[in-house]
Amino acid sequence: MNKTLATVALALALTTSAMINAADYVIDTKDAHASIQFKIKHLGYSWLTGRFNKFEGQFSYDEKAPNDAKIAVTIATKSLDSNHADRDKHLKSKDFLEVSKFKEAKFVSTKIQFSDDDNAQVEGDFTLHGVTKKISFPVVKIGEGNDPWGGYRVGFSGNVSLKLADYGIDYNLGPASTHVDLSLHIEGIKQK
Amino acid sequence: MYKLKNTNKSFGVIAIAIHWIVALAVFGLFGLGLYMVELTYYDTWYKGSLDLHKSIGLTLLLLLIFRLVWRVLNVQPISESTVNWQKLSVSAVHFLLHLLPFALLLSGYLISTADERPIEVFGLLSVPALPPLIDNQEDIAGLVHETLAWGLIVLAGLHALAALKHHFIDKDQTLNRMLGRNKN
Secondary structure, eight states: OHHHHHHHHHHHHHHHHHHOOSSEEEEOTTTTOOEEEEEEEETTTEEEEEEESOEEEEEEOOTTSGGGOEEEEEEEGGGEEOSOHHHHHHHHSTTTTOTTTOOEEEEEEEEEEESSSSEEEEEEEEEETTEEEEEEEEEEEEEEEEOTTSOEEEEEEEEEEEEGGGGTOOOOOOTTOSEEEEEEEEEEEEOO | OOOSSOOSSOOOHHHHHHHHHHHHHHHHHHHHHHHHTTOOTTSTHHHHHHHHHHHHHHHHHHHHHHHHHHHHHSOOOOOSOOSHHHHHHHHHHHHHHHHHHHHHHHHHHHHHTTTSOOEEETTTEEEOOOOOOSTTHHHHHHHHHHHHHHHHHHHHHHHHHHHHHHHHTSOOSHHHHHTTOOOO
């Protein structure tokens, strides 16, 4: 486990150093003001939700030049948690995410276009199960400002629907369950 | 003429019954285990097979405990093997054949209880979970469970081959004793 974390940390260190800009933010995973959740239809009758407990990321964002924003997020796939051990074990197995082989899922933005102060379309490369695909999804800025402890924060939310088969995950969960919705809720702390 | 308890020369009915029930359960659970992990989500048995596997496994625990108790309370028939290395390997294999099922049950228990959910036994009894011991417990316990299962099956296979060797090559009473028809 430590090896994976080290790998994630290293990958982050590399992406972070490449991204240092005017207004850089680190996603507050340390104090968990950020989450990556997924939901998928169960048999077509209900939503099954879960999350990834371990991920890291950073973004750059400046209100004055919002379209220069960038974001990169790395997810430790084996931190998948759907609140059921038997299911988690199955989802992490070779039938689905194959986490022993594909330890990370990753998103790196290529273009962020704001349509107004708060709404933007994010484009980028998402890697899951060893397959990288271009995806595009809307995000909304929730708010920004000083925090009570001397820092500065900004938060966003975004949702994207992914077709599992696009990422080589073809286990038959039924016709209603071919797509998974990912939602990202993040709060970044401005780096000084 | 059937004795409940073992003697120096023969196994009692209880020991024989335990032996064959455990053998059936071990091979049955192994086969069921291999089968159920290949089932897909829309197979009718996808859910039932796992529930049955857990229920049989936990029921087997009681029998395994009783088997140990019964072994302590009984004399063991003297081994038909006379060569030292054979005696030694027999002890080692028998020791593992007693130990491995417990380790298998424990690892299986740790998979399903990693989220602190109890395990239902035939819908009649709910075996509570312990607090999780490690991160990704379900994955690690799963790997251990699978590895131990193959180990136990290989050992049990060797054990069966050795019994057949005694029966057909050495023509001694090793297998007959466990079938309750000792000719001595």
